[in-house]
Amino acid sequence: METILSIRNLSKSYGAIQALKDVSFEVPAGSVFGILGPNGSGKTTLLGIILEVLNADAGNGAWFGGMPGEQARKQIGSLLETPNFYHYLSAMDNLEIAASIKQRGMDDRERVLQLLGLYERRNSKFQTYSLGMKQRLALASALLGNPKVLVLDEPTNGLDPAGIAEIRELIRDLNQQGITIIMASHLLDEVEKVCTHVAILKKGDLLLTGPVEDVLRHEDQIEVKSRDLTRLQTILQQMNGVHKIQPVNGGLLLSCETTLLPEQVNEYCMQHGIVLSHLTLKKKSLETKFMELTG
Amino acid sequence: MKNLLAVEWLKMKNFRTFWILTGFFALLLPLWNYGISNGIVKMGGGEINLISQAYGFGYVWQNLGFWTSIFVVFLSILTIILTTNEYQFRTNRQNVIDGWTRMNFYHAKWLVVLLLSMFTTVYVFIVGVGFGAGYGSVNDFPGSIAHLFYVWVLSLNYYAFSLLLSIFFKRSGITIGIFFLYCMILEALVSKFINWWLDTKAGNFMPLQCSDELLPFPVLDVLKAMTGAQDTVQPVYYVVCSFAWIGIYYLLGRQKLLRSDW
Numbered sequence: 224m225e226t227i228l229s230i231r232n233l234s235k236s237y238g239a240i241q242a243l244k245d246v247s248f249e250v251p252a253g254s255v256f257g258i259l260g261p262n263g264s265g266k267t268t269l270l271g272i273i274l275e276v277l278n279a280d281a282g283n284g285a286w287f288g289g290m291p292g293e294q295a296r297k298q299i300g301s302l303l304e305t306p307n308f309y310h311y312l313s314a315m316d317n318l319e320i321a322a323s324i325k326q327r328g329m330d331d332r333e334r335v336l337q338l339l340g341l342y343e344r345r346n347s348k349f350q351t352y353s354l355g356m357k358q359r360l361a362l363a364s365a366l367l368g369n370p371k372v373l374v375l376d377e378p379t380n381g382l383d384p385a386g387i388a389e390i391r392e393l394i395r396d397l398n399q400q401g402i403t404i405i406m407a408s409h410l411l412d413e414v415e416k417v418c419t420h421v422a423i424l425k426k427g428d429l430l431l432t433g434p435v436e437d438v439l440r441h442e443d444q445i446e447v448k449s450r451d452l453t454r455l456q457t458i459l460q461q462m463n464g465v466h467k468i469q470p471v472n473g474g475l476l477l478s479c480e481t482t483l484l485p486e487q488v489n490e491y492c493m494q495h496g497i498v499l500s501h502l503t504l505k506k507k508s509l510e511t512k513f514m515e516l517t518g
Numbered sequence: 519m520k521n522l523l524a525v526e527w528l529k530m531k532n533f534r535t536f537w538i539l540t541g542f543f544a545l546l547l548p549l550w551n552y553g554i555s556n557g558i559v560k561m562g563g564g565e566i567n568l569i570s571q572a573y574g575f576g577y578v579w580q581n582l583g584f585w586t587s588i589f590v591v592f593l594s595i596l597t598i599i600l601t602t603n604e605y606q607f608r609t610n611r612q613n614v615i616d617g618w619t620r621m622n623f624y625h626a627k628w629l630v631v632l633l634l635s636m637f638t639t640v641y642v643f644i645v646g647v648g649f650g651a652g653y654g655s656v657n658d659f660p661g662s663i664a665h666l667f668y669v670w671v672l673s674l675n676y677y678a679f680s681l682l683l684s685i686f687f688k689r690s691g692i693t694i695g696i697f698f699l700y701c702m703i704l705e706a707l708v709s710k711f712i713n714w715w716l717d718t719k720a721g722n723f724m725p726l727q728c729s730d731e732l733l734p735f736p737v738l739d740v741l742k743a744m745t746g747a748q749d750t751v752q753p754v755y756y757v758v759c760s761f762a763w764i765g766i767y768y769l770l771g772r773q774k775l776l777r778s779d780w
Contacts, residue, residue, distance in 0.1 A: 275620075276611045276780040297617035307612035309603070311533055323525045324616040364616075 300365030328368025574654025575661035
């Protein structure tokens with residue numbers, strides 16, 4: 224698959240704080256690529272570097288196989304951190320500036336304002352907009368001239384629940400039209416609902432990256448107890464479908480594939496001469512997994 | 519280059535402060551000079567007036583030039599506001615995100631500075647021709663029009679200096695404060711101290727002072743003529759020095775923008 228963006232060995236520190244540590248991954252064309260991590264994990268720093276408003280200490284990001292940055296950015300619609308517009312100008316005038324810099328999309332302004340529900344307020348000054356409207360204008364600006372790639376930093380920031388649902392729907396629609404979307408979010412739920420691929424950051428480290436269904440796989444946990452825990456652990460380590468075993472509350476917590484049923488575990492133990500004194504199935508939420516990864 | 523200026527124009531044309539400050543400059547410069555030429559604005563008591571009232575072509579450029587060197591403050595403040603706005607709204611980032619290079623952003627601001635200095639010069643020329651023709655004979659045109667060139671050098675120096683301060687301090691309030699502190703007090707003080715200490719004119723070559731020296735208080739010309747005193751420094755040195763400082767501002771601003779995070 225064609226690669227839209229290659230990030231190679233990016234590092235960046237602010238004084239003593241290392242915001243990114245040797246981060247590398249690739250964004251495939253046509254994906255909705257989520258960059259997931261708690262606040263302060265380096266998401267915005269990463270986007271800032273690939274958009275060249277921040278300088279990396281080492282490494283680089285290459286767009287479209289190495290196109291000069293400014294040329295690439297003209298073809299990308301981006302929203303970084305906060306909506307940045309001239310307060311004294313109307314939405315139309317602000318979009319005129321964006322379109323002039325991009326050198327495209329000038330006749331597209333009314334369409335994107337309609338798409339984001341701002342058309343009625345197109346001639347109002349930016350400073351009169353509510354937080355949600357500012358965010359919508361930033362999204363409208365990013366969509367000017369139908370870019371092939373969108374970079375969205377926390378795109379649902381400041382929106383009400385209906386607005387959030389609407390923007391997620393819009394992102395899915397745009398992706399179906401073939402637009403690659405790179406979005407940073409601290410909301411696991413958002414990434415899970417919208418993204419096809421994900422990179423998880425924690426304090427500047429890239430923890431995991433890959434297709435969402437692999438990285439954020441729903442995992443079940445089964446808690447077991449028996450008289451001889453050491454033997455139980457040894458036996459279960461050899462069982463197919465068990466990924467991880469952790470000792471908890473005088474028993475063992477098994478992280479296993481969703482297809483693995485408690486009765487299969489029981490049967491397996493019986494076959495190996497172990498009688499279980501306790502057996503419970505615990506559905507593990509993605510939140511728990513996210514907290515485990517980033518906590 | 520046309521694209522950079524076109525974008526800057528979009529930022530300015532609907533910005534009320536731009537029109538107010540430019541308007542103040544355009545209105546007050548001729549009005550103030552009209553007041554002086556008529557003796558309405560004067561310095562000194564009774565019949566004494568220390569300000570040159572000569573506005574025929576022989577003296578109009580010196581007179582207008584000096585007063586312009588004070589009124590450029592309006593457009594210096596404008597330069598500061600136009601630049602610090604970008605930091606306040608974080609639109610400097612947005613311009614880059616939308617596809618400019620950092621240097622595109624920087625050069626766009628330099629083009630504005632250049633344009634404002636050219637506007638200043640052309641405007642002073644128009645006002646000067648008006649006064650010159652009104653108070654004297656058209657036959658005396660152009661008079662010592664070299665001063666018009668000095669107006670351009672001085673305004674470019676002031677606006678470029680304002681741009682540099684804005685890039686370093688980013689907030690409009692503090693930048694305007696530092697601008698006034700520097701050009702009204704600090705530089706005068708330091709240059710006078712240098713001149714006194716070294717007993718030379720070295721202090722005259724400070725960043726803004728070197729351009730101010732090109733357009734001195736016009737009454738001094740009259741006094742100089744009367745007493746036969748001569749300037750020991752030829753204007754050409756001040757012109758060269760002004761351009762050297764302007765070049766230094768450019769390089770310092772460039773370094774700052776290329777190296778820092780936005």
